[in-house]
Amino acid sequence: MQLQSSQQNKANLQRVVFLDRDGVINRNSPDYIKSWEEFEFFPKSIEAIRLLNLNGFTTIIITNQSVINRNMVSKEGLEYIHALMKKAVKSRGGEIKDIFFCPHTPEEGCDCRKPEPGLIYQAQKKYRIDLPTSIMVGDNAKDIECARRAGCGLSILIKSDNIANAEKILSEKKISPDSTASDLYDAAIWIIKHEVGGRRSDVGGPRSEIRDPRSELTPQRSKLSPLTSEL
Ligand SMILES: [Mg+2]
Numbered sequence: 605m606q607l608q609s610s611q612q613n614k615a616n617l618q619r620v621v622f623l624d625r626d627g628v629i630n631r632n633s634p635d636y637i638k639s640w641e642e643f644e645f646f647p648k649s650i651e652a653i654r655l656l657n658l659n660g661f662t663t664i665i666i667t668n669q670s671v672i673n674r675n676m677v678s679k680e681g682l683e684y685i686h687a688l689m690k691k692a693v694k695s696r697g698g699e700i701k702d703i704f705f706c707p708h709t710p711e712e713g714c715d716c717r718k719p720e721p722g723l724i725y726q727a728q729k730k731y732r733i734d735l736p737t738s739i740m741v742g743d744n745a746k747d748i749e750c751a752r753r754a755g756c757g758l759s760i761l762i763k764s765d766n767i768a769n770a771e772k773i774l775s776e777k778k779i780s781p782d783s784t785a786s787d788l789y790d791a792a793i794w795i796i797k798h799e800v801g802g803r804r805s806d807v808g809g810p811r812s813e814i815r816d817p818r819s820e821l822t823p824q825r826s827k828l829s830p831l832t833s834e835l
Pocket residue numbers: 624625626627628632742743744
């Protein structure tokens with residue numbers, strides 16, 4: 605009986621893929637992303653989020669947005685960008701469950717700017733998250749370090765323009781990501797295959813939700829076309 609109830613508790617926990625925003629979901633800019641006009645999704649990032657959701661993962665964004673306290677974007681302006689981003693993902697069948705952002709500049713020394721783990725702790729307070737089986741995907745050394753410090757089970761480094769710098773910092777800190785991926789889609793495929801083949805059996809949750817991405821891709825294209833024509 606005791607074993608059964610502990611399994612039930614485990615099954616209620618959400619397995620989260622924490623996503624960095626800039627350089628993972630959308631193209632980054634040295635001038636920051638200050639408006640929806642400057643926000644450009646990477647080609648397959650929306651599809652990647654949908655695939656992760658289909659396979660039982662909750663997707664939550666964890667992002668440093670010092671643009672707020674640099675007074676380059678208002679909080680309302682950032683929330684507007686995020687509302688449109690969530691809407692775009694939803695219209696394609698995925699869901700960004702929530703977005704946690706740090707508004708501070710590095711000089712403020714807050715506890716939520718990555719690599720500090722504060723944003724993940726904020727998410728953990730709000731949702732029932734199984735951190736040891738949750739995963740961080742980011743393109744910066746800070747993302748990987750944040751995941752490690754928060755106790756996330758796995759982290760994946762995206763090979764963006766920043767890859768050389770990220771790898772240099774990580775090697776100095778003797779931290780290594782569990783995998784690297786060329787983009788979020790590549791990371792999603794890795795996560796799904798890795799979990800289905802390996803650790804997945806350790807975790808509660810409905811097995812019927814596990815879908816092979818390769819068998820999923822073809823039917824979904826046809827499902828997407830009527831939606832596209834509506835837009
Ligand atoms: Mg980034």
